[in-house]
Amino acid sequence: MCNLRSFFTPLLAVLLLQSLVVVVSAQGSATTWKTLTGNPPLVIARGGFSGLFPDSSSDAFQFATLASLPDVVLWCDVQLTKDSVGICAPDLRLDNYTSIAQVMQNKDKLYLVNGIPTRGWFTVDFTLNELSLIFLTQGIYSRSEKFDNIYSIQTVEDVANLKPPGLWLNIQHDAFFTQHNLSMRNYVLSLYRRVVINHLSSPEVGFLRSVVKRFNLNITKLVLRFLEPNVIEPSTNETYGSLSNNLTFIKTFASGILIPKSYIWPLDASNYVQPHTSIVSDAHKAGLEVFVSDFYNDVPLSYNYSYDPVTEYLNFVDYVDFSVDGVLSDFPVTPSATIGKLNFFMGAVVSLPTIIELSTVATSSFSYSDFSFCIADCFSGLGKNAAPQVNLSVISKNGASGDYPGCTDLAYQNAILDGADVIDCPVQISKDGIPFCLGTINLFDSTTVAQSSYSNRAQTIPQIEAGSGIFTFSLTWSDIQSLTPVISSPYSKNELFRNPKFRNSGKFLTLSDFLALAKNASSLSGVLISIENAAYLIEKEGLPVTDKVLDVLSKAGYDDPTSKKVMIESTNSSVLKKFRDKNNYELVYRIEEDIQDAQDAALKDIKGFANSVVISKASVFRESSSFLIGVTNVVPKLRSHGLSVYVETFRNEFVSQAWDFFSDSTVEINSYVMGASISGVITEFPLTSARYKSKSLMFLVDMQQYRVNPGRSWNRCLGSNSSSRPYMSPARPGDLVQLIAPFALPPAQPPSPVITAPDVEEGPLPSHRASAPVPGGGATAIPPGPPNGLPKIGACIFLSNLAMLITILLLL
Numbered sequence: 001m002c003n004l005r006s007f008f009t010p011l012l013a014v015l016l017l018q019s020l021v022v023v024v025s026a027q028g029s030a031t032t033w034k035t036l037t038g039n040p041p042l043v044i045a046r047g048g049f050s051g052l053f054p055d056s057s058s059d060a061f062q063f064a065t066l067a068s069l070p071d072v073v074l075w076c077d078v079q080l081t082k083d084s085v086g087i088c089a090p091d092l093r094l095d096n097y098t099s100i101a102q103v104m105q106n107k108d109k110l111y112l113v114n115g116i117p118t119r120g121w122f123t124v125d126f127t128l129n130e131l132s133l134i135f136l137t138q139g140i141y142s143r144s145e146k147f148d149n150i151y152s153i154q155t156v157e158d159v160a161n162l163k164p165p166g167l168w169l170n171i172q173h174d175a176f177f178t179q180h181n182l183s184m185r186n187y188v189l190s191l192y193r194r195v196v197i198n199h200l201s202s203p204e205v206g207f208l209r210s211v212v213k214r215f216n217l218n219i220t221k222l223v224l225r226f227l228e229p230n231v232i233e234p235s236t237n238e239t240y241g242s243l244s245n246n247l248t249f250i251k252t253f254a255s256g257i258l259i260p261k262s263y264i265w266p267l268d269a270s271n272y273v274q275p276h277t278s279i280v281s282d283a284h285k286a287g288l289e290v291f292v293s294d295f296y297n298d299v300p301l302s303y304n305y306s307y308d309p310v311t312e313y314l315n316f317v318d319y320v321d322f323s324v325d326g327v328l329s330d331f332p333v334t335p336s337a338t339i340g341k342l343n344f345f346m347g348a349v350v351s352l353p354t355i356i357e358l359s360t361v362a363t364s365s366f367s368y369s370d371f372s373f374c375i376a377d378c379f380s381g382l383g384k385n386a387a388p389q390v391n392l393s394v395i396s397k398n399g400a401s402g403d404y405p406g407c408t409d410l411a412y413q414n415a416i417l418d419g420a421d422v423i424d425c426p427v428q429i430s431k432d433g434i435p436f437c438l439g440t441i442n443l444f445d446s447t448t449v450a451q452s453s454y455s456n457r458a459q460t461i462p463q464i465e466a467g468s469g470i471f472t473f474s475l476t477w478s479d480i481q482s483l484t485p486v487i488s489s490p491y492s493k494n495e496l497f498r499n500p501k502f503r504n505s506g507k508f509l510t511l512s513d514f515l516a517l518a519k520n521a522s523s524l525s526g527v528l529i530s531i532e533n534a535a536y537l538i539e540k541e542g543l544p545v546t547d548k549v550l551d552v553l554s555k556a557g558y559d560d561p562t563s564k565k566v567m568i569e570s571t572n573s574s575v576l577k578k579f580r581d582k583n584n585y586e587l588v589y590r591i592e593e594d595i596q597d598a599q600d601a602a603l604k605d606i607k608g609f610a611n612s613v614v615i616s617k618a619s620v621f622r623e624s625s626s627f628l629i630g631v632t633n634v635v636p637k638l639r640s641h642g643l644s645v646y647v648e649t650f651r652n653e654f655v656s657q658a659w660d661f662f663s664d665s666t667v668e669i670n671s672y673v674m675g676a677s678i679s680g681v682i683t684e685f686p687l688t689s690a691r692y693k694s695k696s697l698m699f700l701v702d703m704q705q706y707r708v709n710p711g712r713s714w715n716r717c718l719g720s721n722s723s724s725r726p727y728m729s730p731a732r733p734g735d736l737v738q739l740i741a742p743f744a745l746p747p748a749q750p751p752s753p754v755i756t757a758p759d760v761e762e763g764p765l766p767s768h769r770a771s772a773p774v775p776g777g778g779a780t781a782i783p784p785g786p787p788n789g790l791p792k793i794g795a796c797i798f799l800s801n802l803a804m805l806i807t808i809l810l811l812l
């Protein structure tokens with residue numbers, strides 16, 4: 001692997017163009033930070049950008065400096081080799097994050113680590129030279145392994161040579177190295193003569209006390225790292241929990257503490273956040289800074305944060321009565337964006353997330369203060385009021401269905417509170433002809449009908465969907481009201497569940513209740529009503545759903561031109577044509593399938609019956625193995641035909657996002673909005689999109705415009721004339737995938753289909769009078785289940801519908 005670094009450097013540079021984003025928000029109203037010093041909280045990148053690249057790899061460190069606030073601190077876990085060289089590596093044992101187990105078979109050992117017998121390949125058994133034969137791998141299985149076996153181990157000095165704005169060394173195991181006759185203390189003290197160490201942390205009080213007199217504490221801050229409260233700190237024989245009540249003692253040898261998140265916001269047994277402790281203000285009173293660890297975008301966050309890491313960071317960096325002094329993160333872009341945007345609006349020192357040319361950092365000919373100045377200069381002229389607003393419609397999907405059972409009063413009320421512009425009602429119709437809102441026509445998907453006395457109403461109707469279902473038109477509205485709603489759980493197989501406390505809360509609404517609720521909410525600009533299966537309902541069940549919708553809308557006062565906007569959505573053009581003479585309605589054609597292109601004839605047809613189109617995320621950016629590999633022509637083509645484009649479905653759970661979005665739903669939204677120029681998002685988590693839209697100033701700093709002229713300081717900010725836009729398109733699909741070694745590239749994907757005119761054209765809807773309803777709709781009858789009460793599991797086996805099986809399992 002010759003000179004990989006020079007090969008990857010230009011590629012990394014390209015990557016930067018892609019999606020570096022600053023989110024600026026007016027979240028904080030304070031004029032100064034409630035940190036100990038009043039300065040903004042520090043962003044500390046654990047092992048670099050270890051959420052993406054292998055921990056402590058060269059690109060993890062370099063990318064962290066590029067994707068974060070300009071004063072980002074690089075965190076290095078120091079381990080010693082047999083020949084006393086300090087390396088940056090997350091653990092004593094190499095087998096967890098390198099290829100060593102394959103390269104040096106049978107060289108593993110059994111040692112006591114803090115009294116616990118531990119087997120593995122330990123750094124103390126290998127010289128640096130021997131370690132040059134092995135490569136780093138991703139130690140956390142849920143992250144991409146595509147960057148494995150590219151990067152070699154970095155020494156602490158390699159990292160220091162990057163001249164990062166801050167270097168933080170963590171000494172997790174001083175005692176272990178002492179047992180192996182290696183002195184971490186001597187190593188650190190000798191390194192200190194050559195390298196600026198900004199922070200030095202350890203969970204061992206004895207180690208910190210042994211070095212405290214040897215450091216200039218104006219340059220190096222000593223920090224006691226807390227382990228879990230019940231763990232005993234060996235040198236004091238006290239638990240970390242009891243040490244946390246002894247802050248004046250800690251102040252005698254340290255200037256700060258590093259604590260897990262739960263010391264501030266404890267979680268209850270069911271993963272909800274409890275009221276915060278007083279540790280931050282206690283530590284600040286004792287003169288200690290408070291740094292917080294365990295921030296990962298890609299783990300199940302507390303339900304209170306709705307899987308949105310920005311929401312979590314805000315609770316720490318800008319809470320009502322405190323700000324912590326720094327956060328230790330595997331995804332430093334997210335706290336950088338959170339802190340940077342707060343900073344901008346606070347009018348304090350402007351220190352925005354920046355992108356700095358990689359080669360510049362590497363050759364260290366670059367001054368960070370110049371860069372901050374440049375940014376400040378560029379934005380000082382803009383002022384708060386000039387902050388450009390994103391023009392984006394935030395449309396809910398079944399209300400705030402990420403937090404509450406879909407289409408219930410709770411889901412809609414919360415979507416409104418969360419700041420949605422448009423709430424949606426997927427109209428279904430009951431046996432007695434009442435239109436109401438529910439995500440699917442099959443009651444299995446979002447209610448406990450399988451548990452109810454109606455469980456014997458299951459039918460198989462291939463025209464509607466494969467598999468069997470209990471359909472809304474088989475029950476009366478009062479039957480349906482008696483059913484219990486169920487929260488959707490699209491990622492339960494990844495163990496990511498939604499708000500269990502409200503799993504069965506809320507009540508369903510008729511279309512008319514829904515319209516009244518929406519009409520009352522002054523923040524809403526409109527409602528979206530989607531209609532499916534209209535032809536079947538009218539022909540087989542005698543239920544003219546389009547007529548009913550028109551009637552309810554008119555009765556609710558939505559025909560009044562001054563009322564809220566009405567959007568009618570369908571995948572079937574014949575439905576939209578029924579609404580054509582309602583001039584004030586926006587007609588939305590939904591293309592359910594992922595497409596890669598659209599023929600002109602199809603576009604002309606669509607333009608004939610619709611004002612806008614809903615497409616899937618995969619119809620905008622093409623993905624392979626969750627890496628973006630390209631952008632389709634679909635959005636530009638739709639827009640060139642004068643159609644607005646809404647994209648579905650945005651979710652906060654990180655498993656729903658491509659790697660290119662760093663497990664941060666805000667980065668994903670920004671990439672679609674700024675990168676693909678879409679007009680609206682359809683989202684189950686409207687809070688995240690609404691915060692992005694209303695309070696955020698997103699911008700991307702284009703590296704090309706930040707090229708340093710040798711010998712001169714940054715003299716061009718965001719381009720020197722008006723042709724340069726400061727708000728750059730962030731989406732550069734394909735950039736990240738280029739960093740993958742050729743042998744690990746994802747397989748080629750078959751292309752998605754192209755939408756054609758015949759796909760779009762439909763015959764007219766059958767008219768109501770023309771067709772007598774066929775009782776039962778010609779459906780295959782299903783043998784009835786037990787007459788009353790819960791069905792036996794055996795009776796459910798015929799149900800091929802996975803969603804129903806999951807529902808049943810959840811309810812058992």
Ligand SMILES: *[C@@H]1O[C@H](CO)[C@@H](O)[C@H](O)[C@H]1NC(C)=O
Pocket residue numbers: 095096097138139140141
């Ligand atoms: C490395 O250690 C972490 C934490 O102990 C563990 O979750 C992970 O599975 C380990 N990975 C490997 C490759 O052993």
Ligand SMILES: *[C@@H]1O[C@H](CO)[C@@H](O)[C@H](O)[C@H]1NC(C)=O
Pocket residue numbers: 179180181
């Ligand atoms: C450390 O040094 C002592 C004394 O020199 C020796 O007895 C011991 O075996 C050494 N331990 C290790 C792990 O090398």
Ligand SMILES: *[C@@H]1O[C@H](CO)[C@@H](O)[C@H](O)[C@H]1NC(C)=O
Pocket residue numbers: 216217218
């Ligand atoms: C640290 O800074 C303080 C205040 O600026 C100064 O008085 C002190 O001499 C400095 N200490 C060292 C060791 O430089």
Ligand SMILES: *[C@@H]1O[C@H](CO)[C@@H](O)[C@H](O)[C@H]1NC(C)=O
Pocket residue numbers: 236238246249
């Ligand atoms: C604080 O910790 C020190 C060292 O363990 C101990 O000597 C002292 O008694 C403790 N003070 C309190 C109030 O617990």
Ligand SMILES: *[C@@H]1O[C@H](CO)[C@@H](O)[C@H](O)[C@H]1NC(C)=O
Pocket residue numbers: 237
């Ligand atoms: C540590 O404390 C425990 C109980 O608090 C005591 O039993 C034990 O002897 C102590 N160990 C040392 C090394 O002081």
Ligand SMILES: *[C@@H]1O[C@H](CO)[C@@H](O)[C@H](O)[C@H]1NC(C)=O
Pocket residue numbers: 272273274275276303304501
């Ligand atoms: C977290 O959510 C639960 C359930 O909604 C709520 O009871 C609790 O107060 C929330 N925690 C905080 C700190 O707001």
Ligand SMILES: *[C@@H]1O[C@H](CO)[C@@H](O)[C@H](O)[C@H]1NC(C)=O
Pocket residue numbers: 516517520
């Ligand atoms: C409309 O708002 C008023 C006052 O905010 C409230 O009293 C009323 O119940 C609301 N109506 C509906 C249908 O939500």
Ligand SMILES: *[C@@H]1O[C@H](CO)[C@@H](O)[C@H](O)[C@H]1NC(C)=O
Pocket residue numbers: 391392644679
């Ligand atoms: C925002 O977008 C909507 C529809 O996409 C358009 O009608 C409107 O003119 C846009 N507003 C601005 C200020 O660009």
Ligand SMILES: *[C@@H]1O[C@H](CO)[C@@H](O)[C@H](O)[C@H]1NC(C)=O
Pocket residue numbers: 720721722723
């Ligand atoms: C402004 O932009 C135009 C077009 O990119 C370019 O030709 C011109 O030289 C620029 N002016 C300055 C002062 O950079």
Ligand SMILES: *[C@@H]1O[C@H](CO)[C@@H](O)[C@H](O)[C@H]1NC(C)=O
Pocket residue numbers: 535572573574575762763764765766
């Ligand atoms: C669309 O509606 C027409 C009736 O207008 C019907 O014949 C056709 O099957 C429907 N298409 C789909 C895909 O449901």
